[in-house]
Amino acid sequence: MSAPSVQIDQAVIDFLAQYSPGPVPNLDEDLFATGRVNSLFALQLLTFLEKNFQIALAPEDLDLRNFATVGKVTAFVLRKQAQAAGNA
């Protein structure tokens, strides 16, 4: 069963806080464009998402635009979970 979006938002924000101190970002803040995180964070985020939301990333998922904002990350996780449920 997939997690509700607010729960995913919070998990991503908590993970982000390990790398980027300071105020909590808006859900639509571009984390890379604002310099809040760098590309190394993106790699670690993907590992975090796989481990915590039981999703498996495929090569076609590897597009930074999928992970540029907290909102986009959550949408991505929900999409992958829905795909997995559809294939089950």
Next chain:
Amino acid sequence: MSPSPRLIGVVGAGSIGASVCADLAVHGFRVVLVDISPAQLDKAKDVLTETVRFGPMVRPDLPRLDVDEVFAAVRFTTRLEDLSDCEFVIENVSEHWETKRDLYRRLDAIVAPEAIFGVNTSSIPIARVAAETSRPGRVIGTHFMNPSYLKEAVEVMRGDETSDECLDHVLGILAELGKEAIVVGDFPGFVSNRISHLFFNEAARVVEEHGVEPAVVDEVFRKCFGHRMGPLETADLIGLDTVLLTLESLHASYGDDRFIGSALLQAKVTSGQLGRKTGQGFYSYSPAQ
């Protein structure tokens, strides 16, 4: 039949060693990664998996590779003896002189005499390391930055005795990694750390003496100078204990009091606030999930 991939050794599987190992592996080298800690080697395996799978997202020129095939080319070991056949060994252990000295004496006895040693140091002169070996002409400084596979260049420190042949050999390997070599001389801290650590130290003093918030200091560097990161967030990333150790080494070398760690930096290290790795440095970080 294609020639067997070249074999490179990496000593020390901390964040930079693991990163260099992954960079070499995704560029087709065979690698022997040595660390005294099996747990550290396990972390390096995670870094390698992450780099192989996700690296092409942030660096599109990296090849998309099969994880199992890459792992088959990397040996994770606690035995220095497994480095015996390497053509080039990149050392990444702590900046404690005694640790490096003892390691190089052992490596010199184990690794083939024609092999090259690359010292990935932040402040220790290459000549000092070379003097502990029987191959001073084949010792060179290679200051990789983290994460290695995202960096375009490596600071290369040529010691007085480093041979032309050694330099050419290392430049060739760096070229295969897609990196430019910026060759500098052999002096404490080299170009990068002699300057950067003064930034770190003075930034800490600005906080300590004038009450400026760390975020404000870093904002000036990011937004006015265009740096990717400010000095205090960089120091937190490196580890404040490592920064202080490097400052102490620079102070011992130059005798210049500008390199004495600021009281605030020393207090943070004493209290265990070492930066991102402990969750608290100049900034607070939430605990790892």
